[in-house]
Amino acid sequence: MPRAWRHEAGKPGKRRTLRGSLRGTGMYIAHFGLSQRPFSPTADTANYYPATTHELALARLRQALALEEGLAVLTAESGMGKTLIAHRLLDQLDADRLALFVTNTHFGSPAGLFQTLLFDLGQPYEGRSEHELRLLVTEQLLQSYQEGRPALLVIDEAHHLSPVLLEELRMLGNLETREGKVLQTVLAGLPLLAESLARPINAAVKQRLRVQVELQPLDQHESADYIAHLARAVSKQPAKLFTDEAIELLARSCRGVPRLLNQAADLSLQLAASAEMQCVDAEPVLEALEQLGLGDAEGERGADAGELREAPRVLPPEPERDRSETASGCGVRPRRLFMSGKRSA
Template sequence: MYLEHFALSEMPFTITPNTGFFFEYGDYRAAHNMLLLALRSGEGFLKVVAEVGMGKTLLCRALLNDLGDDYVTAYIPNPQLTAPGLRMALADELGLEFSRNIGQHRLLKLINEYLVEQHAAGKRVVLVIDEAQALPDEGLEALRLLTNLETESSKLLQVVLFGQPELDERISHPSLRQLKQRITFSHRLKPLDYPSLVAYLRYRLHVAGYRGTELFTPGAMKRLYRSSRGIPRVINILSHKALMVAFGKGDEKVRSGYMKAAIQDSTDVLSSTFSRSPILAYWLASLLTFSAVVIGVVIWSRLS
């Protein structure tokens, strides 16, 4: 496509969560370091929440990659599971062999024995769950009970939950208050600010092999920031399309007009991404309030 034109070795703005492109800056660095420190400290329950497209899965995979040989990890990416299904998924991830018709009591005992063995060998076992907002209530409660497995001095299983804001709403329900009390570290990812977006573009281009001068013009980057609002997935989609436009024009720079064309071609992406945005909701509410005030003033002036 445009790789040769821009002297790139690979596509810089794919939406696949490739840890080679993990940009550990500001808020993401804080979240990453917090998770590593908390796991090393033996904390039982950790949580990271972010809106759609914020790079939770990429952070999740970066964390798994950075846990050393002292850790045994289990990763569940799609947790729409019942409590028995969650225990079986955990056992599968840990490499345990068991009959599919095994009783739940026996399965739990098998998991516990494995955790004790790993603890005796100096290993920490970490369960990482992505899209955790999809877990049913019984699955969340099963997680809490799994973290009851402990020695006199430490937890045998540590759990990290990655999820959308609905996860916070779920665990705030009175029926899950015991789970909420177990969460000792929590972080909410924020969108990129403008300087971070500029650094993000440069970083991904550098990883992809680009060694030239600034590829995106200041006007293109400012337009990208306004439209993406700092959401990494949207930044990637718009940047990729803008590169395609520049390539089609035979230009060696991504200019503001090319970014505008990319944005106009992505109205569905933008509307679906920001339909649930609290910032957008606040802006719309403010606009409606302002409109109501203006209409009221006009009506009052006519009546008077």
């Protein structure tokens, strides 16, 4: 069956445009024989990739909890995995901990925060004044602690919290008994959160802060291994899902941001499936990167079909082999990425 894309004729050096009817996620899952969508737009703890920066952040946050620090902060730019780390931290909590997770921080007043906490606690939260809500939250936290369940509160998108709300959290963090802390809090947000905490109005909150962690971008090797890890998780033949060149392009162009890697790899799979390709090679990746506004797709395309501009390789070079084995461009991938098992978390 001919590919759905057409290569536009043009003068030498003119960029080729790929066109076709884009298939949805379900279609490419069936086309490539995958067990599920490999590059999820939401936090995927089941197929968690233990990137160095994520593992270091988790280790520091777990240490803060073990030392009964009242407040810890996790910051990163968008798409770096803050929500994933929050889920991972909560998943690894001891069974005797009370876990509270707040994801929407657009509160108009402290009452909104207290209502959210009471909702998470399974308590009535309507028809009460702000002070009554505050007292009820305090009562529930103390009761949980007396039952042997100290609380951990994780707040995502915490850069939206106002100084008034940060002060309320500081006051809740003051709850303690002779045995230890009643409540520990982890705030996760954009770097704006660190800037907010540095303001003089938030000095009292900043004084309680002992642990502050910032996620860093993945390097090119980890970016390539990230793609391979997720391919292994959903495919019986992961080596045939992406070519070397495709992985290199993704690793070079997505700036080490997991969300961008997910978006570009996912769109590449959709484009490749729409073209009835047996695997993802450089061409659908280039088209995906261009559509997403990532990298220099114009410069990456050569004058000849499929020609790539010379650039340092992300993956180790392979020995020469019979090109007839890989006429489709879907030959065996390097052992480093696909022949080994998953990295240990």
